[in-house]
Amino acid sequence: MTDSTSQERFLQIGEAAERARLTQRTLRYYEEKGLLAPPTRMEGGFRLYSPQDMERIERIRQLKELLGFSLAEIKEMLDAEDVRLQIRAGWRADADAAEKVEKLRRAREVTLHQIQLIDQKMARMASLRDELAERIRKYDEWLLKHTEAAGGSDATQGEGRATVGS
Amino acid sequence: MTDSTSQERFLQIGEAAERARLTQRTLRYYEEKGLLAPPTRMEGGFRLYSPQDMERIERIRQLKELLGFSLAEIKEMLDAEDVRLQIRAGWRADADAAEKVEKLRRAREVTLHQIQLIDQKMARMASLRDELAERIRKYDEWLLKHTEAAGGSDATQGEGRATVGS
DNA sequence: TAGCACATTGACGCGAACGTCAACGTTCAG
DNA sequence: CTGAACGTTGACGTTCGCGTCAATGTGCTA
Incomplete structure (x- = not known):
């Protein structure tokens, strides 16, 4: 098994972006802004992202989307980290x-x-x-x-009983 | 008491902005973008924000800062709401x-x-x-x-035992 | 009635976070 | 060794969410 499924290989920017659900431009931009360390390159100059790079990219997304930090703030955090x-x-x-x-x-x-x-x-x-x-x-x-008053036919789309919980 | 403390009065944009921790520009911008209904005005044209307006403004802040929605998304939500x-x-x-x-x-x-x-x-x-x-x-x-190994004096700032929890 | 704080609209400006070419080089299958 | 797919670096464009004048009007106090 040479690990065909996912992890543990180096990815070019295309696949890297795809997996991270980001665009290539974004990855380059992050690099440009110092959020990502310049990844290793192939001889021709193509970027190769290591699994660690991918992890970091994922972290960036989390911090940005989930917590709403700016890229500058994220950079600070990652730098310290x-x-x-x-x-x-x-x-x-x-x-x-x-x-x-x-x-x-x-x-x-x-x-x-x-x-x-x-x-x-x-x-x-x-x-x-x-x-x-x-x-x-x-x-x-x-x-x-309103529905029991107007004694109507109750067959609007089947949204079901979505639980709201405590 | 004619209610000197806070609630229940109409505010001009200056005080409204101050209380909401926003700028006047932002309030006008929200209005311009349809997030805020045009508030009532004084005869001269000065905006007067009702307590309900203030509530809505607060909601907008919550949705934006807390959940990170765009103003467009927030507009949709509030419209439906x-x-x-x-x-x-x-x-x-x-x-x-x-x-x-x-x-x-x-x-x-x-x-x-x-x-x-x-x-x-x-x-x-x-x-x-x-x-x-x-x-x-x-x-x-x-x-x-590292601290017990280097048998050091352990008296750096009193950060205390901040609990991390489960 | 003057004066000053506060407000109004319009317009341009700006930083963040990318999008989108253009021109060109690289990889690799056939 | 050629062609299609993929990548590279600029460089300019765009959207969002306001900031910042400028010119002008309003409210209230003295």
Whole structure:
């Protein structure tokens, strides 16, 4: 098995973009903006994205679409986070000590801050959700009143009983 | 007391913008784009925002900042949702019946869809959160190793034991 | 009645985040 | 070795969501 399904190979920009659900332009743009490190190239100059690159691309999408950060903000985050990779690499060849510990602390703080932001957002989203769910209940109430009053044929599209939940 | 504290009065664009944490330009822009119905005016032409207007403005902010929708998307949502207000108003003067029930169904669907989007987002955010929390644990692990190894003085800023949770 | 803060419309400007050519080089199957 | 598919670097264009004048009108105070 030479791994035909998905992971663990280097991808050219076309397939990379496709898998990431982004455009080639976007990938190049991210690179241009320093969000993505310049990927390795083939001899002819074609970009080759490693699985790690793909991971990072995915992270960028998450941070952008899910949390709504600007690319500049995302860059900051990833930059701070990159300590991780520097660790995996030749880190034990520790030139100086305390500085790296400090970097680690920084990275930890950044990540923690992200978590806090997520928690805040989720809380606010939950409360908005409640508001909307309540609204649904009102709609249902009114609809019941009006449909049973007008004793009509109730055969509009089969949307089914979508659960709203707590 | 003629209500000096906050609610229940009409505001000019200056104060309205201030309270909403937006700019006057933004409010006018929203109006221009149809997100806000043209508010009432003073005789001279100055805009006067009602409490309901203020509510709507707040909703727009929520949808934009929290969920990251575009103004166009928000407009759609609010438009569909406006059935609610048409209900509160002279609705019982029902000219025709089925059409309004249909509008209600539409509004319900739109709201339900919003809820589903929120649920999806929250799920993805939760999983991202988990990932980040896991990362924090790794950081702590490494930090422990490196600080106990280098037998250092551990008195860097009092960040405290920030809980990461499950 | 003057003066100043506040508002109005119109128009142009701007940064972010890409889209879209154009002109050209690379890869690889046949 | 040729052709189609794929990629490369500019460079200019576009949309969104406002910012920022400028010229002018309004509201209220003194």
